[in-house]
Amino acid sequence: MLFSHRTTARAFFLLLAVGVFAGTTNAAAEVPEVTAFPVVGNVTYTDDFGDPRPQGSHEGNDIMSVRHQPAVAFVSGRVQKWSGSGSYGTCMLYLHAKNGMTYVYIHLNNDLGPHNDNDGGCKNGVSYAKGLHNGDHVSRGELVGFVGDSGDANGIQPHLHFEVRKPSGNAIDPFKYLNKAKHLLFPRPGADLGEVKLTLKGSTVLSKTDSTITVRTKRVVVQPLGLDYRNVRKVTFAVPPETNVERKGGTGTFSTIDISSAQVGERARVTTITFTPTWASQKAPAGEITAAKILLLGD
Ligand SMILES: [Zn+2]
Numbered sequence: 001m002l003f004s005h006r007t008t009a010r011a012f013f014l015l016l017a018v019g020v021f022a023g024t025t026n027a028a029a030e031v032p033e034v035t036a037f038p039v040v041g042n043v044t045y046t047d048d049f050g051d052p053r054p055q056g057s058h059e060g061n062d063i064m065s066v067r068h069q070p071a072v073a074f075v076s077g078r079v080q081k082w083s084g085s086g087s088y089g090t091c092m093l094y095l096h097a098k099n100g101m102t103y104v105y106i107h108l109n110n111d112l113g114p115h116n117d118n119d120g121g122c123k124n125g126v127s128y129a130k131g132l133h134n135g136d137h138v139s140r141g142e143l144v145g146f147v148g149d150s151g152d153a154n155g156i157q158p159h160l161h162f163e164v165r166k167p168s169g170n171a172i173d174p175f176k177y178l179n180k181a182k183h184l185l186f187p188r189p190g191a192d193l194g195e196v197k198l199t200l201k202g203s204t205v206l207s208k209t210d211s212t213i214t215v216r217t218k219r220v221v222v223q224p225l226g227l228d229y230r231n232v233r234k235v236t237f238a239v240p241p242e243t244n245v246e247r248k249g250g251t252g253t254f255s256t257i258d259i260s261s262a263q264v265g266e267r268a269r270v271t272t273i274t275f276t277p278t279w280a281s282q283k284a285p286a287g288e289i290t291a292a293k294i295l296l297l298g299d
Helices: 002-025 175-180 279-283
Strands: 061-064 070-072 077-083 091-096 102-106 143-146 159-165 197-208 212-216 219-223 227-230 234-238 244-248 254-256 267-272 291-296
Touching: 061 175, 091 143, 212 267, 234 291
Parallel strands: 244 291
Antiparallel strands: 061 159, 070 143, 077 091, 091 102, 102 159, 197 212, 197 219, 197 267, 212 234, 219 227, 244 254, 267 291
């Protein structure tokens, strides 16, 4: 009995050693330090991983948002689209990172209009970014799709069910990774679309200097992607001497003025220069993005 006991102990030790070795080789299969928050714009979410749900334990976090809000690649990887059957079928996206981790996007948009019409299906331009194909490589922060309520979220608040899966397929809690992820001002188009121009509609002036303006943004329009979505945040734009600053007069006329005439609290529409988006500009730290035109609209 003692002998067999020792054999069992040895076998167990060997298993442990194999486990440690496997752990070492999988060390790279982790969530990177720097990631893009998978939804652009204002969201709410809680640590609801493991919560009891009708289908079983909840295997991700639900990121509450609004219909058609842009979804971006959390990390760089290859995309795989998946859709369920029927008009209520779930529109999903798998993002496979090189290290074996997989990120799953569920309940992507299936509506054509502003309401829950279920008329769009799981298609490019509806659920997924235009021109996105299975197997495409996307980079961190690149537009991959749109938030919605497809599948068993039909008719409830649009949200992104986001999962983080190990190479083994086991889901782990995304919460701490979401908390660390960088919130972006805008999604990056695919490589072949190149440059972007942003228009910040309905912004409010918070402060100004001789060479900057700080606004609270409201809606962001991204060309050439044709996106127009809500993203409320503070952004400081560079205002070089060549920026065109105009004030709208009471009679609908426009007069060119100096940035020093901007009033704190007044509404403004900022149009940026056309620029090549970078990871830095997507995060929009102070002065990173240059204004081409500022239209001041009064209170
Ligand atoms: Zn969920």
